[in-house]
Amino acid sequence: MSDILVSEQSAAGASGRPAGRLLEVDDLRVEFRTRDGVAKVINGVTYHVDAGETLAVLGESGSGKSVTAQTIMGILDTPPGHVTGGQVRYHGKDMLAMSFEERRRIRGEGIAMIFQDALSALNPVFTVGFQIAEQYRVRRGMSRADAKKRAIEMLDQVKIPNAKGRFNNYPHQFSGGMRQRAMIAMSLALDPEVLIADEPTTALDVTVQAQIMDLLAELQRERQMGMILITHDLGVVADVADRIAVMYAGRIVEEADVYDLYAKPAHPYTLGLLNSIPRLDEKGQELRTIKGLPPNLMNIPPGCPFNPRCPMAQPVCREKVPPLLQIGAGRASACHFAEELVNRD
């Protein structure tokens, strides 16, 4: 499997797509300033995505995975959100230092985003076709007829049956799955290099979820995009991701290749997540959960933010914040006891 991926990547490099580091988030810090206080939502997040690979960002709600994505896209609600440090580099250039106009040009063409709930993310008063064709008209200056043709092609590519007939339908006339397909068609219209999918299947039926994930994975492979898949669903991740970054309380606590992470998690939080997947061969047992709640972001506990919930916590965990350290080829963990975790049987 990984061999195939490698060969496809090099093929893409030859076909004109710039291979290599597309997007880097470097020590990003974001806080939300509200009336009740300052919530430190992102506390030094670092990750990157290369052409042709899928990075899954995993975490509970409130862990900061969506806020990171919104900061990359430049759609963070400001106020209350404020970027207080770090960089977001696209092809090596810091987007946070760019002018509004420069950043705008990257949106859609360089980095595009798929949202969780397509019903609210699509404009209810315009047809789906209009919302896709609009990008060709505004960004590429195409004529109405050409833009329509391209938009229908896009609807066709995301496997919407009778694409031509559905061009003039409004979002509310689509089913949930079809609406998410239309959303995907819209984000891919300008052929972006990076696609951020923010929980793209959460709002869908389980049967449709798999179809949408398959479609996304297929389109990602075809177009050799770098994809950031934000999710809290470990099942989804295993199928499509190459690498996984696990987030907790606004930090990356573990980053690893998908096989390594499932085989030998190097952070107790990851271990807890994996253990909480219900297993068929242990029927009748109570569901395992991670005890406690995620920390209040206005008052993050000293030391490792996970220590109050961690079954392995030692005195050092309450004093020192564990940095995200390399613990082997392509993997990193922010736990004082990462080595022990990986090396146990």
Added chain:
Amino acid sequence: MGRYLLRRLLQLVPVFIGTTLLIYVLVWVMVPGDPFAGKCGERPCPPGFVAMMTEKFHLDQPWYVQYAHYMQNLFQGDFGTTFSGRSINDIIASAYPNTLKLALVALAIEAIIGLTAGVLSGLRRNGFLDNLVLVSTLFLIALPIFVIGFLLQWLLGVQWHIVEPTVSNEMRLSELIMPGFVLGSISMAYIARVARTSISENRRSDYVRTAIAKGLPMRRVVGVHLLRNSLIPVVTLLGTDLGALMGGAIVTEGIFNIKGIGGTVYRSITTKESATVVSIVVILVLVYLLMNLLVDLLYAALDPRIRYE
């Protein structure tokens, strides 16, 4: 859509008959006093005149016969005559265009100023402009219309000579701007406020975020995606207001000497010209009903989620 329109138009029939009947009974039957009192100056009316008028308006017959006669003439386009014999059709034909002109000017001012102020303040909440709009609209809503009218007339017309203090018979557009502003001022304030709320709510909506994420220029995000959704409540307000404006404006017409329908109906009531009152109110009812229908149709045109079957 066609069936919906037909049903709505059919619904107008009972509403129309009901309201006209009510007005007719109120004005002709339930008003106390002699209909001929004061009609002939200081003296009582001569018996010949009373007999003639009684026959003409079927005053000796039960009210439902009177009403039937009235409606019969109405459907032939004849509103009847006043006691002095003047055709009511002529009275309406000379007054209504003036009311219509004033109403359209007021509506345009409301829409342009109200919407612009509302959109700009909604985009930058708590900014200087937002506070200015909030305070000035509160001012307009709080002040009675005759105060605004006389104040502007005195300041702009009498003191500073920027505009004519009253409107001439030609009803030129330049003369109508001040009365139009006065007439539309309160609705303008409400429109500004509704637009402001609507814009600032939708500004944070998911589809606006999507439009930004698509890399559309800000003026397109606001001008197309945000505005179209925020216009829906504003259009409803404008539509119902147009119905009200076309009903004439007694105070504004009075202040600026405009010979519109509001003043006419007021004079008819004070002089007990029952036939004129009924005829004008009948027209106003019809206009109002049609305007309401228009608003409902506009609503469906603006919001595709609303479909009339």
